[in-house]
Amino acid sequence: MTNKPSKPINLFDVQASQKVIGQENFLKAFETILNHGGYAQGPETKELDQKLAEYSGCKYCATCSSGTDALILPLMAWDVKPGDAVFVSSFTFVASAEAPTILGATPIFVDSDPETYNMDPKDLERAIAEVKKEGKLNLKAVIAVDIFGNPANYDEIMKIAHTNGMKVLSDAAQSYGSEYHDKRAGNIADMTATSFYPTKPLACYGDGGAVFSNTEAENEMVKSCRVHGMSPEDHYDNVRLGLTARMDSFQAAVILQKLKVFEQELKERHAVAKRYDNELSSYFHKQKVLDNCKSAYGLYTIDCADRDELMAYLKENGIPCGAYYPRPVNTQTAYKKWNTRALPVCEKLSKTVLSIPMHPYLDTESQTYVINTMNEFAAKKSSKAA
Numbered sequence: 001m002t003n004k005p006s007k008p009i010n011l012f013d014v015q016a017s018q019k020v021i022g023q024e025n026f027l028k029a030f031e032t033i034l035n036h037g038g039y040a041q042g043p044e045t046k047e048l049d050q051k052l053a054e055y056s057g058c059k060y061c062a063t064c065s066s067g068t069d070a071l072i073l074p075l076m077a078w079d080v081k082p083g084d085a086v087f088v089s090s091f092t093f094v095a096s097a098e099a100p101t102i103l104g105a106t107p108i109f110v111d112s113d114p115e116t117y118n119m120d121p122k123d124l125e126r127a128i129a130e131v132k133k134e135g136k137l138n139l140k141a142v143i144a145v146d147i148f149g150n151p152a153n154y155d156e157i158m159k160i161a162h163t164n165g166m167k168v169l170s171d172a173a174q175s176y177g178s179e180y181h182d183k184r185a186g187n188i189a190d191m192t193a194t195s196f197y198p199t200k201p202l203a204c205y206g207d208g209g210a211v212f213s214n215t216e217a218e219n220e221m222v223k224s225c226r227v228h229g230m231s232p233e234d235h236y237d238n239v240r241l242g243l244t245a246r247m248d249s250f251q252a253a254v255i256l257q258k259l260k261v262f263e264q265e266l267k268e269r270h271a272v273a274k275r276y277d278n279e280l281s282s283y284f285h286k287q288k289v290l291d292n293c294k295s296a297y298g299l300y301t302i303d304c305a306d307r308d309e310l311m312a313y314l315k316e317n318g319i320p321c322g323a324y325y326p327r328p329v330n331t332q333t334a335y336k337k338w339n340t341r342a343l344p345v346c347e348k349l350s351k352t353v354l355s356i357p358m359h360p361y362l363d364t365e366s367q368t369y370v371i372n373t374m375n376e377f378a379a380k381k382s383s384k385a386a
């Protein structure tokens with residue numbers, strides 16, 4: 001048996017960077033806001049828009065109130081409405097599918113690739129062919145989710161979507177900081193949504209999100225929809241339906257501080273992932289990252305036939321872990337109406353995947369303990385089977 005570290009192990013650590021950045025720097029930034037009084041969408045949000053667009057390498061960024069709103073706003077900008085088909089992964093957090101559905105569009109659930117856990121382009125093609133054959137819905141958009149921080153197969157997905165006259169929205173809620181070939185999240189799909197919820201790779205201290213785009217027209221539409229469909233010329237003329245989806249200045253100030261250590265944090269996440277990749281037993285099937293891509297490792301996730309037993313074993317040994325996601329969206333109560341396609345890979349993954357501790361401040365001793373404890377489980381299982 002490996003010795004348990006003296007400090008508790010966390011699945012995420014939402015507070016650790018506070019010490020590294022210095023609490024006084026957050027307080028100073030908050031004091032500035034208290035003094036200027038621009039609490040909602042104040043100067044900090046404008047600075048953040050610019051810094052995030054630069055970081056992603058895209059033209060525009062519009063920060064907003066959450067990752068969910070960051071998904072809804074581009075769909076509103078593209079005029080997604082009843083009668084439209086929006087193709088979306090089912091093995092994801094519910095918000096990916098909720099965004100088109102709340103606008104009245106029909107979510108068409110697509111199966112996952114068993115290695116990357118992301119949307120399977122072949123099943124996307126099948127789903128499109130089915131919708132075309134039925135002839136009732138207008139092909140509108142594809143939402144590609146970078147599950148657990150791992151970039152989706154954008155070359156294939158964008159080719160298929162564009163050939164069929166559809167836009168691609170990247171749900172990069174879990175993958176800000178990831179790279180697809182030579183591009184960063186935010187600059188890969190037609191538009192991108194991300195979340196700054198506290199457990200995300202780049203996080204705030206509440207709710208926050210951002211929309212990334214490369215055309216002025218799309219960015220202007222997003223900004224208008226973010227504030228009740230307001231006209232940029234006349235703030236008392238609302239020219240379309242919209243939301244209240246502004247980011248507040250305090251959250252922007254937090255993210256501006258966190259950006260200072262973001263690159264280093266990504267390096268640390270990669271170092272933890274490398275140890276897991278190299279040292280965890282082959283009994284655990286590791287999530288595949290496509291060639292020339294970098295995951296942001298929002299989570300580190302393995303696939304294991306005895307998932308529930310492994311989860312109990314790890315918890316008994318003081319290792320937090322999570323089964324994300326135990327129910328694909330198409331099987332959830334509110335979405336059963338649209339549960340029209342067989343999604344065998346999603347169904348299987350929901351029973352076999354497990355996310356283990358992953359954050360930039362997971363110390364070497366804790367990493368070793370996680371690895372050894374998991375390998376002990378694998379050895380017990382393998383010797384029983386022999």
Ligand SMILES: Cc1ncc(COP(=O)(O)O)c(C=O)c1O
Nearest residue numbers: 066067068093095096173195197
């Ligand atoms: C894949 C995915 N999409 C969207 C969201 C929604 O983000 P938020 O919680 O900021 O609304 C999340 C949040 O967990 C997510 O994981």
